[in-house]
Amino acid sequence: MSEERSLNFLEQIVEEDIAKGVNGGRVLTRFPPEPNGYLHIGHAKSICLNFGLAQKYGGQTNLRFDDTNPVTEDTEYVDSIKEDIQWLGFQWAKELYASDYFEQLYQYAVELIKKGFAYVDDSSAAEIAALKGTPTEPGKDSPYRTRSVEENLQLFADMRAGKYPDGAKTLRAKIDMASPNMHMRDPIMYRIKHAHHHRTGDAWSIYPMYDFAHGQSDSIENITHSICTLEFIPHRPLYDWFIQQLDIFPSHQYEFARLNLSYTVMSKRKLLQLVNEGIVRGWDDPRMPTIAAFRRRGYTPSSIRTFAERVGIQKRDNIIELGLLEYCIREELNKTAPRVMAVLDPIKLVITSYPEGQTEELQAENNPEDAAAGHRNVTFSNTLWIEREDFMENPPKKFFRLGVGLKVRLKYAYIVECTGFDKDENGNVTTVYATHIPESKSGAEGSAMSVKGTIHWLSAAHAQTAEVRLYDRLFTVENPAGAEGDFKDLINPNSLEIIEKAHIEPFLADAKPGERFQFLRKGYFVADTESTTGKPVFNRTVTLKDTWAKEAKKA
């Protein structure tokens, strides 16, 4: 299956580099998360890109944690990130940490001081900001910019030794306060933080800024293609500057547009807020756009990889329609998920012509898309559960389900004709009555007779119950991040609907967490991580396409 696909711009760069013999044709990429949150679907795109590129061109990929800010980072995040990458189906060559390079980075800083390219600044954060200028106005030199090399060396050593409180001093690169690129206006290389680091403990009282760690970390690892998102484009000249002054391996950075998905947010800060404020039930709440959430929701690794492939790689900003992701998981689950019957919003259907107490076992197909999936038995009786929405008191013309006088096929069973119904004091339909056509039994000759609709059902006396969680989009607008005001005001109040007692086929009560099914006509579902034999819980991964719902909405 060698489908002809054109190369994305990064693949073109890599192929050109290989052709030209750059780095001896070697390809080494890296995925560099900061361990300060869970990975989301946008990271999945980056993971697929970095690992996929290396795989395609015979290279490897490192996992490097850019852990330069101890106050936001935690090993919980390290563990979740590793789990998510492996779940997606990728394996890194080396597990590395920017914190592994702290001593090396310190030596680089000393070297830059000696070369006159860095100085210790006593200015406060506010003073630094004031002298920084603005995008349209040049900045001004700090009064500490002309300190001698010896003094800088001594002060920097004292910073490391912990002689100064947080914020008292910084080490800055001496570049150009008038540069049109703000990142070149004497950027801070080191700041004082008397903070406990998740790996280096209390060994350091100074920590490098990301900008002083990232490029050199790539260089130290001999990364050939350092791929990141668009917002780091203006940082690239700075990374190149450090590499040049230090005369170390010239790793090159390339930037692509990050993934945005409609009806959700992708910033770790906002996701953390949703978690901390209890708006969702945690990082892996199936409504979240995190990889952990998609896993719990029933998405497969391959569906996410396919999605990442289909969204493409480019440099223009984009918002991908949620529908594409849903298409990717439906496409896979249609082929693989066993079909079962579950009634989520039940009303009773009594077959008055079928003897009370009688039952029979009917053969049900496990998957029409997969002949090897085989068959199972379902129990039929005269009292069934059917979906409330499959009956209408006053059905419109194109309603192919139950209404008095209408015929419908009960999947795998008989064709029945509706004869009447009961309502309770609130006017809600409670029971529907019908007679069956004995010769229309599925498999029998008479089953060939045509009816427009087929509905699913469960024998009331035999069905088990389960909790079913129905998820919908987390936000009410396509681009909540781009809207004015507080993004939390745009949360969809109906993003989670819990059905305490849905009816399911008996064998489903034993479903193991992670097992996926198609609930016939209702969607794809997965047994939740909290699911137990005593109390099964199913998450709806995605609905089926529903052209009737669309039709009904029009009317």
Add this chain to the structure above:
RNA sequence: UGCCCGAUAGUAUAAUGGUAGUACGACAGAUUUUGGUUCUGUUUGUCUAGGUUCGAAUCCUGGUCGGGCAACCA
């Protein structure tokens, strides 16, 4: 009023100086014991104004629009 990045159907993404194609969506139809799947068909696009060229989505110039950059965050 600085610097940087970008602009192709509704959403994405190809075409790398030579017929604007693909996917998802939408719409219509066929098939169907899931109003699912599958199949067929239809619809919709090169931001703009110049220039170079036999020929421009592609190269050049100006403009417009969108995004990024002024954390001791990454």
